[in-house]
Amino acid sequence: MQKEQQQLAELVKGKKVAFIGAGVSHKTLIEEFVGLGAHVTLCDKKNSVDDFGSYAETIRRLGIDLSLGEHYMDGFQGQDIILRTPGFEYYQKPLQDAIAAGTLVTSEVELFFDYCPCEIVGVTGSDGKTTTTTLISKFYEAAGRKVHLGGNIGAALLPMLPDVAPEDVAVVELSSFQLISMRKSPKIAVVTNVTPNHLDHHKDMQEYIDAKRNILLHQVPPCREVLGYENDITRSMVPDCKGKQVWFTRLHDTDNGAFLRGDGMLCMAEDGVVTPFLAQKDIKLRGLHNIENLLAAAAAVWGEVPVEAIQKVGSTFTGVEHRIEPVRVLDGVTYYNDSIGTSPTRTIAGLRSFDQKVILIAGGYDKHIPYEPLAPEVIAHVKNLVLMGATGPRIEKAVCEHPDFAASGLTIQHADTMQHAVELARAAAQPGDIIILSPASASFDLYPNFEVRGREFKKIVNELK
Template sequence: MTKAEAFYNSIKGKKVAFIGAGVSHRDLLVQFAERGAQVTLCDKKESVEAFGELGEKLQQLGVQFSLGEAYLDGLKGQDMIMRTPGFEYFTPELQQAKAAGSEITSEMELFFELCPCKIYGITGSDGKTTSSSLIAEMHKAMGKTVWLGGNIGRALLPLVHEIRPEDIAVVELSSFQLISMHTSPDVAVITNITPNHLDHHKDMQEYIDAKRNILLYQSEDSKTVLGYQNDITRGLEKDVKGKRYWFTRFEKVDCGAYLEDNGDLCFIEDGVLTRVVNKDEVKLRGLHNVENLLDAIAATAGDVSFDKMALVAKTFSGVEHRIEPVRCLDGVQWYNDSIGTSPTRTIAGLRSFDQKLILIAGGYDKHIPYEPLAPEIIAHVKTLVLMGATGPVIERCVRDCEGFDESQLTILHADTMKNAVDTARGAAAAGDIIILSPASASFDSYPNFEKRGEDFKAIVNAL
């Protein structure tokens, strides 16, 4: 009997509450109910009808509902509570339930406990989706069956019974998923840690500690890949249980992956140097994507051959919403970089071009500092179109920044995405590049950055 089979047998008759019915829970709600668990769905929605077909199915399976303003009342008296990543772990009602004896877990925590194959876990403030995708593609190039999921889009626990020991799981992990985890992956990658999600975390230290959880429960046989240039990730070396690998594009390291002065992406271990590919052969745009390739090389070395790494580097064209070409119209090239939900992400996008850009930025305020973005805007942007709650904040930082020259940087404002696109188009001439890279979250206008990027592309493609 597999671990997954034993687990699902064990939940029969157990009282299990699910907080929310989002991506990570939709299939699990049905699976748990079909396996005989006494399931309660706790959600802010006011009625069962609001869940559509899922609500009807759950009713047929005997699922109980705790809805509306007092939805967390459903947590009382439960044997197990499944927390969705978006629900804050330190919410008083959840901690009270834990103190009363409820087991607090999540889809990802259970997956780590039940998965029968090797797990690669990737986290960081920037680059984790592209790094995860590169690692997955490298294993696919080796002929492996790869299960890619987590924060990247699909829940893996509902599929755990299909996974074989010889497969590979590649899991992107957010701080919200990691904050309560007590299991770590076989291979852990932390790209970097910069201020982010400070509207949800108590402070920067809580955010760092959540990220650190990815490596705290590793073993001496595990592997850890850390960004060398980031002070915080470099400082996590003291927490490494197994073998430590660095990645950086700025200097040679003793063990890991780095960029040579001649543009070669190199891997070194035990004094043996391998030149994998030259950056001029890499299909992805931008030096930040060279860094993503370097961490993928360091992570997969030993499991993936260097020629397969090079093949992926030369052919992988990127992930949607990440400096994604949209169209060329009237000689103006449009790019969708909606993944730019923080200043560091937008800075990476701006540095990917060798000319001054027209930038659309601004959105929901996560209470992160925008001062580091200002000099980059001055250096790389000729017209700045601002929108959303952070628009005035970004403008103030730019105007207060040394080197700001009103004659060299035009600042405009828009109240909707359509207005922003029209404003940017009006400011552009043939040969210009317009990029949406908001340096902000999307929640003031969209449920997530994907929907924001899709709306931007639809508007641009309709011009």
């Protein structure tokens, strides 16, 4: 057992440890913690062990205590350690009471940060996190480094700990839910932008911003911070920076960071030297927002990897699933899956990626974020709008109340299901048209996550005759 794993074992051995929920990462960790000698309690809203399906057998085999149902948070009492899941709101009273009573409240990501022996690069923001994180990981891989990729991007990091060597690099996508309680920050931190999001979970916009700032607040020099210049909130984070702060920007030249020059070259300016490193025409990623993601990723690794590695990845990488992902051409109509469009700003970026008006499928779970900023973009970039879900009426109201709506010729329809939405969109399409799923909303009204939503859309489209 390596040193870091030994330290984790010393933390949990003989301790009473409660896990909130049995998601993918917790299922792995529960087994590991029992093996390390912890006395584990699983706290979950489910009403009985049988509600866990196939995992019920594991619960019984491991002898885990259960605190279930309406009062599942009663299981927090008397615990030495509580591992929360990102979806569990940090400031709920039972959790804060446990902290006040001396319980260590932590998470899988926080423990990884505590014990990880290698350099960590962290990425957060309202938009662009996953593509930027993926690009950074590919830059390091192209440079010959072993990369551990995880966090909000989908893979649990703590179970990777036995395989992490000091010379490796961990590249971590961090959500506001993960950051809100973190007391360690990565050596290299990227904040892409901060716009209204997740206001169904955060008390207010300030709590959301403060959670994002945690990626910077606990850095220890020498360190590096990459901030989006075009976003007022990220620009205001400069006083939080403790190391070498650089910008990324598509709209301005800068003498401190990565930028898109007027001649179409992506450049990096640092220490008085401007280095052009990639031509915009050679980039395979669709959309100007992805130029920004490339600039952010390059600014993060500048000086850490050879320029040739950035050039190689930047000119070959075609994107991440569910992000303006081409699905199919049928009857001359091209279908795109942009299910990652869980907020208006993401959907706006997707719409701006096309040089023609599109047919847009939008709507979903309501995160209590404003839709007025989406309205002029829909009017400018959409000819047929198919709405579904709880936010459908809210999006329609914002669009219809815009002063340019009456003259726009935009048609709006409503669908009950994704199948119905695709059928309505297809009926409205002519050869040469583009249909894009970019909901500007979360998926939780109908789907467990945006990935499942995107894959159902692709399945429906691919089964069209």
